[in-house]
Amino acid sequence: MPQIDPEAVFNHACATGYDKQWAEMAALRDAIHLLIRGIFLDLPKQARILSVGAGTGAEMLYLAQQFPDFRFVAVEPSSHMLQVCQSKAQEAGVLDRCEFHVGYLESYLNTEPFDAATSLLVSQFLLDRDIRTDYFRQIAQRLRPGGILVSSDLASDTDAVDYERLLQIWMRTLQSARIPEEATHKMRDTYKNDVAVLPPAEVATTIAAAGFHQPTCFYQAGLIHAWHAVRS
Template sequence: MRNEELKALFDQQAANYDQQWAGMTPIRDCLHLLLDALFSGLPENARILCVGAGTGVEMAYLAGRFPHWQFTALDPSGAMLDVCRLRATQDGFLSRCSFHQGYLETLATEPRYDGATCLLVSQFLTDPSARTAFFHDIARRLKPGGLLANADLAADTNSPAYQTLLRGWLKLMSSSDVPQEAIERARAAYAKDVAILPAHQVADLIASAGFEVPVQFFQAGLMHAWFSAQRGDC
């Protein structure tokens, strides 16, 4: 799926996105709980880059836990950022936010961030070299030793285990009141528009882009998450 097609898809879904995926909230909450612990050593006034910020759910969680952190919400979808901005307003942390509509390469490159989140974003880059470049672009914007938390769908799609995981994942989606057409769209996307790689290959891509060897700290079904520090030689 090309960038503009992906942007249009998220523009269309923005208004109802959180409601549509509300059934996945327990997985999201567990991921956020672990993010809290892993990021807790960052400075009191840390600057956090949220790549593919979407509706700002992880920003809102972190803003509530760390009242002096500042956030940059980056997303190509203006409609998603509108929802994110509204959430920040309602939750009282708008003054600590800046919003940048566009892709990562359009963001200033100076290393100004102490940490970054990138949740279910890099999987849409189906070319491995483009995905590595994407992680490198994040590394360049982090201070030396800055922390990255990345989550993506990951599995060995050639393994029989993948079909079991996929059936369970789609069943979970269907039990969460996600429309059947959205589930079928997801099934089709996983086959051609989402780069579902074995977990170790995703970790290797991150490590090759200027990060220490990533530590996998979370898995729920097909979703995996890794934690790593910028090496300081980007």
Template sequence: MTPPSRPVMAAFDAERAPAYDDSFAALHAIREVLHLVARAEFATLPPDARILIAGAGTGAEVRTLATHYPGFCFALVDPSGPMLDVARAHAEREGFAERCSFHTGYVEDLPDTGFDAATSLLVSHFLTEAAERTAYFRSIAERLRPGAPLFVADLCTNRDAADFGRLMEVWLNLLALTGMTEEGRENYRGAFGQDFAVHGPADVIAMMETAGFARPVQCLQAGLIRGWMTAKA
């Protein structure tokens, strides 16, 4: 879940990476829902499917998928070496490292193609420019076989909607469970458009279609997190 842009944000460096998985422990239920969707949607893939994990971070979704699909292989791509080190340690400890390859860098730099599916979980919202975000989705599409599914989840909301203010309050109340202070709440409000993209749902859907994917279907929402399933056109 590391941002795919350069440079890598400080939150994903060697000092913070080992504790990253625990920093949002209070919201792990949301993470588990994301992984459940990926597990369900990928259930019909070939038993030896190759899965591209874009912006893999610590590889949390791989730990779920590898357990339920013992023939799947995974290519974890992330610009943060320290985050991938954590992912590799998990894989070695849990016995599926031989089914993983780890690539420090960006999806656009990955030479492999023909993947059977991909995930991009809480990654593209770090790309605040529409052209850069579309290019990121295109880099994933270029590495998938035709018809291969992609599961995307990002912070995304329509700031012009009448209920935006209330939805933000709900989300900030959830983040308060992680220890966020009142000052942190105000800083988070200001982060939209700065650290996080402000593209609305229709914009994100259009970006994926422009990048070479079929019409995405929104399959979940948890606070400000929206998830879509799509497939390479």
């Protein structure tokens, strides 16, 4: 279901500098990770976790350290990002509990069900709503009944009177985190044309339509929202 070329967008230079570029925004990431840890507390001791759009592996490596018996599958379409993820897993001493798949979810053919899945800042890049719903449906199909989904995306009602002010605050936050001003200006155009920034309620409806029960927004900071849902 590619709508962007991941090898071009997340190339070697991007992948090797990705963590450093976003280091000063880590507080937002860490807060989501802390909440995910709480959500995953009741999973089986040797739970299988699917990380879709794993990137450089931030949430997977955090969870691997918090839950020493969990096993992980990282699915990531950029080979460059996944190479960084794999190197970090080796450095963290968790490589033996991780499997790495370069590609999209539909090309991962192992049918063993997962206990939970994470999808952080991924589905927002799927502009077609039917394709976005199908993306979540593919995750649901790989979860056991009652399996948990945690998903985050940029979300907002772009027609709301306060959206422009919220966007300004978000851009200023990025600039304060040493993201170049020129880059934040480009992000404005990206949010309009290449990112499906939808109202949070619509994102929840999309997740529910894919086979999940009662998606619940458990986190919001700036434009980032995160949902917890259970496979129906």
